[in-house]
Amino acid sequence: MTLPDLIPSNIAPLIEHFKDYLPMDADDMAMLLPRVSERQIKRRQFILQEGDVCQHYNFVVRGCFKIYKVDEKGGEHNIQFVTENDWATDIGSFHAEKPSELYIEAIEPAHILQIKRPDLLFLYVNNPKFDRNFRVIIENKFVELQNRLLQSFCESATERYLKFLEQYPELSQRLPNTQIASYLGITPEFLSKIRKDLVSK
Amino acid sequence: MTLPDLIPSNIAPLIEHFKDYLPMDADDMAMLLPRVSERQIKRRQFILQEGDVCQHYNFVVRGCFKIYKVDEKGGEHNIQFVTENDWATDIGSFHAEKPSELYIEAIEPAHILQIKRPDLLFLYVNNPKFDRNFRVIIENKFVELQNRLLQSFCESATERYLKFLEQYPELSQRLPNTQIASYLGITPEFLSKIRKDLVSK
DNA sequence: AAAGAACCTTAACCTAGATTAAGGTTTTTA
């Protein structure tokens, strides 16, 4: 539980995150530590913009981000919210080193830990624990995304909204309804109507 | 390119698939070989049904599968087609050992290679190459799924259909339009209308 | 070779959710 003294405590949440998957010994931490850098992000600040190559795996220590795409007509579509102890990255852009189609923007002031591409590759090549950890992390992300697709195919907007409230009760307090509507794939006006209809029942 | 004589050639496509990610030596193959079993699947046969726990990672050597969910009203929604040299598995059900919400059904007679859960876990624990390979495989699947979600959010049915034809020209020959419509998230009747409108332009 | 099943298309009508517009409230920023 307590970390060796030589590990600065501000990277502790990331170490704890990895420990959810596999035990991390002092050597593993020593390998990770010099490859992680901290950053404070202001509200409305971007850590990725359309057209840029995603250069980092970003671990959120505190705060909240939205990952979204802007369509031809300028509409924003949230594909994911990322909060404490989760990763905010465009995996496709990161690995293929291709320009991203996505924006990643802080909805709240945030504190993140970043790992650069060459550093992550170093970790993969030199310590199989990182391959393992990220395999499992991405499996979980895949399942989350698949459930999202299934919901958007199989359920009405009202059902999706109710399940969102149930599944992310904390997020639904933290976020403005505009952002939730964008995540659900509907307009804020229609969400407003859904909320009225739910109350009147 | 040529495999050692002791490896039966009918597992060759899987070995080649792994070689796309990392070199495989004789020891790796010797570890893999006894943990893979072959199966012939008939058209319309299921390798996974709703309610069952997904027990295998299924590698498709030949044929085509659809992975779909059935909604409350009995409607089918294809989330993915799987053809040669790809994996047909419900990753969520497999790893959590929970009943699946999905069906995986052969659209064409198929030949698959299966790895059981305990065998895959053995490979993960005893040879880090498998963690690596499946990390990369799932990263790619994640990106594919994310693009699908983005398209369904940002584009009209007509645009989605045109991109499908472009991205999977071979599949669009192989599949009936009913199945393509279900993948695009529209009814066969509406796809028929889209096709008519496209021709008349 | 025939019967049944799956598939494709057209067309009339229907609905979930979008759009536009407007007024009020809360939050942010200068």
Added chain:
DNA sequence: TAAAAACCTTAATCTAGGTTAAGGTTCTTT
């Protein structure tokens, strides 16, 4: 602390795509 920006709601109108129904065609199975 005031102006600007973001947010929320309501209501009228509009539209992409669904539903129902029906007829024709092409596979599959016996």
